[in-house]
Amino acid sequence: MNWDKMEETLDRLMEQKRHGQLRGALMMVNPVDIAEYMKKLDAENLLLMFRILPKDASAEVFSYMDSDQREMLVESIGDRELTALINDMFLDDAVDFLEELPANAVKRILQYTDPQKRAIINQFLNYPENSAGSLMTIEYCEFSPDMNVRDALKTIKKTGVDKETVYTLYLVDNQRKLVGTVPLHKALIVEEDTLLGKLTDPSIISVTTLDDQEMVAQTVRKYHLLSIPVVDREGRMVGIITSDDIMDVIVEEGTEDFEKMSGLAPAEEPYFKTSLFKLASNRLPWLMILMFTSIISGAIISKFENVLAVNILLSASIPMLMDSGGNCGQQASTLMIRGIALGEVEFKDLPKVLWTEIRVGLLVGSVMSATTFVRLLWLNKASVVMSAVISVSLYATVVIAKAIGCVLPLLAQKIKVDPALAASPLITTVVDASSLFIFFTIASRFVL
Amino acid sequence: MNWDKMEETLDRLMEQKRHGQLRGALMMVNPVDIAEYMKKLDAENLLLMFRILPKDASAEVFSYMDSDQREMLVESIGDRELTALINDMFLDDAVDFLEELPANAVKRILQYTDPQKRAIINQFLNYPENSAGSLMTIEYCEFSPDMNVRDALKTIKKTGVDKETVYTLYLVDNQRKLVGTVPLHKALIVEEDTLLGKLTDPSIISVTTLDDQEMVAQTVRKYHLLSIPVVDREGRMVGIITSDDIMDVIVEEGTEDFEKMSGLAPAEEPYFKTSLFKLASNRLPWLMILMFTSIISGAIISKFENVLAVNILLSASIPMLMDSGGNCGQQASTLMIRGIALGEVEFKDLPKVLWTEIRVGLLVGSVMSATTFVRLLWLNKASVVMSAVISVSLYATVVIAKAIGCVLPLLAQKIKVDPALAASPLITTVVDASSLFIFFTIASRFVL
Secondary structure (H helix, E strand, O other): OOHHHHHHHHHHHHHOOOHHHHHHHHHOOOHHHHHHHHOOOOHHHHHHHHHHOOHHHHHHHHHHOOHHHHHHHHHHOOHHHHHHHHHHOOHHHHHHHHHHOOHHHHHHHHOOOOHHHHHHHHHHHOOOOOEHHHHOEOOOEEEOOOOEHHHHHHHHHHHHHHOOOOOEEEEEOOOOEEEEEEEHHHHHOOOOOOEHHHHOOOOOOOEEOOOEHHHHHHHHHHOOOOEEEEEOOOOEEEEEEEHHHHHHHHHHHHHHHHHHHOOOOOOOOOHHHOOHHHHHHHHHHHHHHHHHHHHHHHHHHHHOHHHHOOOHHHHHHHHHHHHHHHHHHHHHHHHHHHHHHOOOOOHHHHHHHHHHHHHHHHHHHHHHHHHHHHHHHHOOOOOHHHHHHHHHHHHHHHHHHHHHHHHHHHHHHHOOOOHHHHOHHHHHHHHHHHHHHHHHHHHHHHOO | OOHHHHHHHHHHHHHOOOHHHHHHHHHOOOHHHHHHHHOOOOHHHHHHHHHHOOHHHHHHHHHHOOHHHHHHHHHHOOHHHHHHHHHHOOHHHHHHHHHHOOHHHHHHHHOOOOHHHHHHHHHHHOOOOOEHHHHOEOOOEEEOOOOEHHHHHHHHHHHHHHOOOOOEEEEEOOOOEEEEEEEHHHHHOOOOOOEHHHHOOOOOOOEEOOOEHHHHHHHHHHOOOOEEEEEOOOOEEEEEEEHHHHHHHHHHHHHHHHHHHOOOOOOOOOHHHOOHHHHHHHHHHHHHHHHHHHHHHHHHHHHOHHHHOOOHHHHHHHHHHHHHHHHHHHHHHHHHHHHHHOOOOOHHHHHHHHHHHHHHHHHHHHHHHHHHHHHHHHOOOOOHHHHHHHHHHHHHHHHHHHHHHHHHHHHHHHOOOOHHHHOHHHHHHHHHHHHHHHHHHHHHHHOO
């Protein structure tokens, strides 16, 4: 059904207060779309709509709603109703939601939750942000390797309704150590008395609770998994992470790298949800740092005042040198940062990368500086010496920019600083200063 | 099992030519890891290893190998063996592989494939790159809504071994139109004589063959799907796309945006697989364009030669103005480009975004220019007029850079140009020229 028609129908039923029909209509709509529709409702209608929702859908719709809407709802429904909602949510969604709330609200809500669930939620709230532990859910299917397929399917029939995925069967021994994984489709195509232990994949791919989410995503992608088991230090099974959460991690990590590369503090919320003050304060730190470091470039210019006075062509070439250097450096650093993020480039590749980048710099630099030489000579009627000084400076700038652009991110990774942080804004400053320095050194030698 | 130990064992067995044991050992290793291990083998050992592989694993290992290795293998094995391999591969992997080969090799290989498969492969090879059609596979499970769960499970038992996923059952009518989707876990928890038609999700989420892969990925993420059905224009079911391919799309689209934002032509191959010449030629076009556009900034400087001569502080402030403007513009454009890619920001948001960015610019600009004013006055002992000219220019630059940074990507999207292409390098140039122009206009008014 198309969105506009659906929206229109829901609008009409809301308006006419036909709540019975509305409930029926909502049964036909995907929970994701219900959450999207609810975005435009005010607090009163939101609460009404939420109470009209088919009971089993409300927890799912709630987990797809955005934080503003949730907050509005939390304010209007009581703690007990909220607790019931949390009890119906998948654990990972419940934890995500609770993480958004102020600590005392969490405490208040958790006092009504049953003690067992409360203990688990508290444990989850303690996993470090961006760790496998903070992403995982405990709604998975656990079996003994000695169980046969028939009994496993029976167990799924009984308990599967509350599981986030039943498509991988996790085999554990009596110490709850993970000893195997069976893709459900393997179990479906064999005789029913086959033991699960016989069907297990030969190698077990798992991560531990403290592993970083970026590494988890790389593993899932590498092995084309639908879900990945999470074990504790002793190899005991504690949870799983499903592919939909992995996709969110991939997108989130990509966004973070984009932001860092542009000197932005990573935003917690989408653009339109972020306050003006927050938007400004995410940007200001790097802008201030870079404003101050660019004073170095300014100082270099001041120092060579006498050189600049010789010919205005020298001043006029500064933007070209700075921009070309900045662009060259950024190209190299982008390739490195992305390569590191995807696990394709490591610190040990530095000599190889550096050698490649220098040769690339020599290649592109020769084209750029030859063009510039001819341009200065013909179009600007500059002298041969002046044209040579500027185009040789450009050549050196390009090569050095390529080298700095690839070395800085790899060095950053080595000393455990985020490579994206060492990226374009910082590299621009370093490249600017070096290119101006080279330029003036060459110029003062030949044109004074 | 850990990687080093595995590698060591395989090395030893290879060396000692214990091929029986090697075949046994390989049965215990994940096909992804086998493909990784094979990376270091030369042509001869590669072929040997490949022939030793358990028969049913070879097609899967082949689909995980990288293009160099595949090429080596293709050269050493005959067309018939290759055809057998292709027959064993999932259709989407086979198509990916064939797309890499030169056209006459494809023709030669396809002549041995059975006519039905050949027809399908040819059809797939014709879908536009980056379309849903080019990503999909036809190995899915199709059922009538009138079939009951028992029969569906029997069908899966019989045919499921060759399916890329059995975790969603696709329901089609007798015109092969998609009429419903049933998640397998729903079928597993109900009575076996329930009709599939009763279990279908209320709303059908699907894409068409010509939809762009970025849009497909957004849909899969939005609805938390494991696979998405692909239909033709008449709504007939033609294939599915699975979550592992979607993850690759998300990563690929992210990488492309990173590259474009840094003025790089998108690379087809990973860094270390790309030739030096290709690396250079991916970078040169934008570098040349930007080198020429930066001449505009140079021309502005030349034009105001007399202003620059007044005080070296004016020349020395150029890097700060250019860098700050560039950084501010890039921050804004990055947020827009990412927002557009994730479907969070659209052209119709332009007034709202522009208003936000101008206010952010006014906020951060006030801090930056106040600091600069004080710095010039105190540290550089500049006159009040001189300090005011420079810091007011900085203020204007910051605000204008924010505005340009958000407007250009949104405009680009409106006229169907890739927003990432309109990004940082181009924005830097536009911002540079405007900031220098503002600077000199203000300066020539007050300091001459």
